[in-house]
Every structure is written in C-alpha cells, then in structure tokens.
Amino acid sequence: MKPVKNSKMDRRQFLSFAAGGSVAAALSLAGCDTELAERRVAAAGQPNIIFLLTDDQRWDTLGCMGNPIINTPNMDGMAKNGVLFKNAFVTTSICASSRASIFAGQWTRRHGIIDFRTHFSEEVLAQTYPMLLSQAGYRIGFIGKYGVGAKKDLPIDKYDYWKGFPGQGRYENKDEDGNYKHLTQIMGEQAIEFLHACSKDKPFCLSVSFKAPHVQDGDPRQFIYDRAYKNLYKDVTIPSPKTADPRYFEALPEFLQTSEARRRWQIRFSTPAKFQESVKGYYRLITGVDVVIGKIRDELKRLNFDDNTIIIFTGDNGFYLGEYGLAGKWFPHEESIRVPLIVFDPTVPRKLRGVTVEQMALNVDIAPTILELAGLAVPQQMQGRSLLPLLKGRKPKWRTDFFYEHLFKHRTIARTEALRTQRWKYARYIDFDYEELYDLKNDPLETVNLAEDKKYQQTLKSLRKRCDELLQIAKGK
Ligand SMILES: [Ca+2]
Numbered sequence: 116m117k118p119v120k121n122s123k124m125d126r127r128q129f130l131s132f133a134a135g136g137s138v139a140a141a142l143s144l145a146g147c148d149t150e151l152a153e154r155r156v157a158a159a160g161q162p163n164i165i166f167l168l169t170d171d172q173r174w175d176t177l178g179c180m181g182n183p184i185i186n187t188p189n190m191d192g193m194a195k196n197g198v199l200f201k202n203a204f205v206t207t208s209i210c211a212s213s214r215a216s217i218f219a220g221q222w223t224r225r226h227g228i229i230d231f232r233t234h235f236s237e238e239v240l241a242q243t244y245p246m247l248l249s250q251a252g253y254r255i256g257f258i259g260k261y262g263v264g265a266k267k268d269l270p271i272d273k274y275d276y277w278k279g280f281p282g283q284g285r286y287e288n289k290d291e292d293g294n295y296k297h298l299t300q301i302m303g304e305q306a307i308e309f310l311h312a313c314s315k316d317k318p319f320c321l322s323v324s325f326k327a328p329h330v331q332d333g334d335p336r337q338f339i340y341d342r343a344y345k346n347l348y349k350d351v352t353i354p355s356p357k358t359a360d361p362r363y364f365e366a367l368p369e370f371l372q373t374s375e376a377r378r379r380w381q382i383r384f385s386t387p388a389k390f391q392e393s394v395k396g397y398y399r400l401i402t403g404v405d406v407v408i409g410k411i412r413d414e415l416k417r418l419n420f421d422d423n424t425i426i427i428f429t430g431d432n433g434f435y436l437g438e439y440g441l442a443g444k445w446f447p448h449e450e451s452i453r454v455p456l457i458v459f460d461p462t463v464p465r466k467l468r469g470v471t472v473e474q475m476a477l478n479v480d481i482a483p484t485i486l487e488l489a490g491l492a493v494p495q496q497m498q499g500r501s502l503l504p505l506l507k508g509r510k511p512k513w514r515t516d517f518f519y520e521h522l523f524k525h526r527t528i529a530r531t532e533a534l535r536t537q538r539w540k541y542a543r544y545i546d547f548d549y550e551e552l553y554d555l556k557n558d559p560l561e562t563v564n565l566a567e568d569k570k571y572q573q574t575l576k577s578l579r580k581r582c583d584e585l586l587q588i589a590k591g592k
Pocket of ligand 1: 170171209210329431432
C-alpha cells in the first residue's frame, strides 16, 4: 500500500503543524477520515519506537557502564551505536510510581500514584505517551508488567496488542506442551508476534516492561533466572561492595537499621554464599533480557524495520546489592535512584552515535522524548523534558539538579524527599526528624553524613531551600 500524499502539506509543514498542536488535531483540520489519517502519519515518515523497561536494574549492571563481569552484549551494542546516558536517574524509586512517571512524564507529586492500587484517571491516561501515539495513528502494543493500578483498571482495550499483566507476574511458566518456559523468553516471543503484525504503512510503538531482574517476592529463591543460564558466572567471584562493611550499616539511624531493606538483606546478602548466589541470579536475569533484546533486533532486521525503529532502554529504579547492609531500593542513595539509559536511533547520522551524555536524564523525560521523536507536541502537563537536543549533539542549557521523592506508605520503609545536584545530595526522611548531606565529589559512596557538621550548615540551608522550591514545582500547581 502506497502512502497517500497530502497535497496541501509537505512533511516538514506537517510535522511543524503537528508539533504546534497534535497530529490528531492537524489531521482533523485537514479534513481526513481515520484511515487516511493513519496513512498520512506513515507518510510523514514517523519512526517506529520500541521502549524497553527493566525492573529494578541498577545503572552499573551493563558492560558499557563499566561492569567487568556481567554479559550484556546487546545492551552494549545499542550504546555503541546509539547514545549512552551516564547520569540517568529516577525521580522516585519504586515500581508503580516510577512507571506512572514514565508513562505520564510527571513527578509523583503531580500524578499522585503512590501505591499499587491507584490507577490513572481517564484524563491523565489520555495524556500518557502510548495513548497520544495511538491518537496520532500509531499501532501500539504493551507487553509485561504494567505496574499502575489494579487488574480491573488495566487499559487493555486501548491497545492494538496487549500482553500486559497486573501485579508482579511469575517467572516460571509452561508452554502448551507442558515444557518449562521463563517469562523473559515468553515476552520476547510476544514482542516478535507484535512485530509480525506491523506494516510499513503505519508506525508502531511497542512498550516491553520486563519483570527481570526483579525478585520473585515471597519465593525463597528470590532471583529466579532462566534455567538455561544456570552456568553463567559460575566460576566468577563477585566482589563485595565497599560499603557492605558492617561499619556503614552501624552508622545508619535505627529506623533504617530496622527497615524492610534490612529484612530483605537478611534473605539475600547476609552470608557470602547468599551474596554470590543473589548477585549471580540478578545478573543472569539481566543477561536473559539482553538475549531477548538481541532477538528483537534480529527480527527488526528480518522484517526490514531496523532502519526506522528507535529503541529506548532503561530501568524503573535502582537496587541495593548489599551496600550499607541494605537490599531493595526506595531510599535516595545512588544505588537506588540511578538507572541505565540508552537511546538507539538508526535514523540519525553516524557522528551522533556511539556517544555518551553526561547531563542528568530522568524517568520523567522518557514520555516527552518519545513524543518528540514521533514528531508530536509534548503536552503542557508533562514535566519532564525531551532529551532530543542532547541526542542531536546540541549543547542546550540543561538541569543541574533534580527533586527526588518516595511517598509509598509502609510501616518500615521511611518516606523521603531529596535534592540531587551535580555535587551534593540532600535528603530528608518525612516520617523522622533526620536529614542527610553528602558531598558526592569527595564522597561518591555517601559514607559521611555532613548534615550535622557545623562547616556545612550554609550548604545544608541552601540545598534545603532548593529542595522546597523543586517540591513546589513538582506539584505542578
Ligand atoms: Ca522496580
């Protein structure tokens, strides 16, 4: 099917018109019916987009981020031929809230999703990146852990292809013949099934939200990797993090020492054998995702979509691997808030590929970036910023700090607010009278809390003030 040429608007005019309003509005003004509208979107040359999200994958568990042990050739390959963000963070370190921030481009304070039951209002859902792309004529698909709202609230009917699931999902499954099949492999097969039903006449956006490398909550085995990878990392000894030394745990306030993060540490990291088995399981789960990424890319090539399909890869939050005697995430330490981020765009010139970006990128930037890559306008209520200027190698004035928040209510997980600048980390625990101040330049492992140090009271005061300011902006009102 040949794309229909719009006699009144060329591609550039179309995209510029669309960027001022929305493609749907542009098309409706142009007097198109739906089918024609969809064909015209394709005619405008919009790229396909695949958004890959891992669950609980920390920033340093990729070869391209300097990890000497983990095997992630496909993630590394995308970085080598794409753009690698060295300083990517989440504005909240917990599945549901961070996913809501990714979909809606908003801070938690604005979208209000702070637990695992609350779902998007119709109004906010309509302004998430998949819905906006769908309205603009994209074929949209969702695979994996949706993460926002309960089962009854999943937006199944709004997708052209839906293989999402509520809650956490299960790693171990059986195929039709009763044979063992790992969830990551199943999700890869679903991604390929989605691609097979795509055509050149209609751009697509596929979101794949892996469960890996999240633990299987409640299962004593925790990191349930694909049996096919059981020998991977077998002969390696994973070095213990420096801050796993008990003295760093002993320096924590009591409410952190008795937190859920310590309870989970007991299960995963409390002996050297447990530490080795847990980290290797975590790595095996990540390598499992890497293998699937390779299969998706091979299929893109086979189907001739590879030169017009942008792949964005990131994680929903970081993860402690025993640092400070803790496990899990939630708190504002670097281990918990830093994530991987790679944008692989085959449509840009070679000189814009294989580069690293030092500027801070956030989970709230994902939705604006996807929209702008598709040539669509970014709605005003999105608070993140499109990464496009950075992807294009420009030198825009960029953020030098950001506001962090964790508002999920739990008896033994303290809620937090924080400010992360290039030099400093200021954090406060909402439920306790306790603040932290770290000099990231001289103390990147956040081991010396300067909040009570007389010499740093001015710094503390100004960071506190900036944190308050950004909190108000995050509310968006
Ligand atoms: Ca997560």
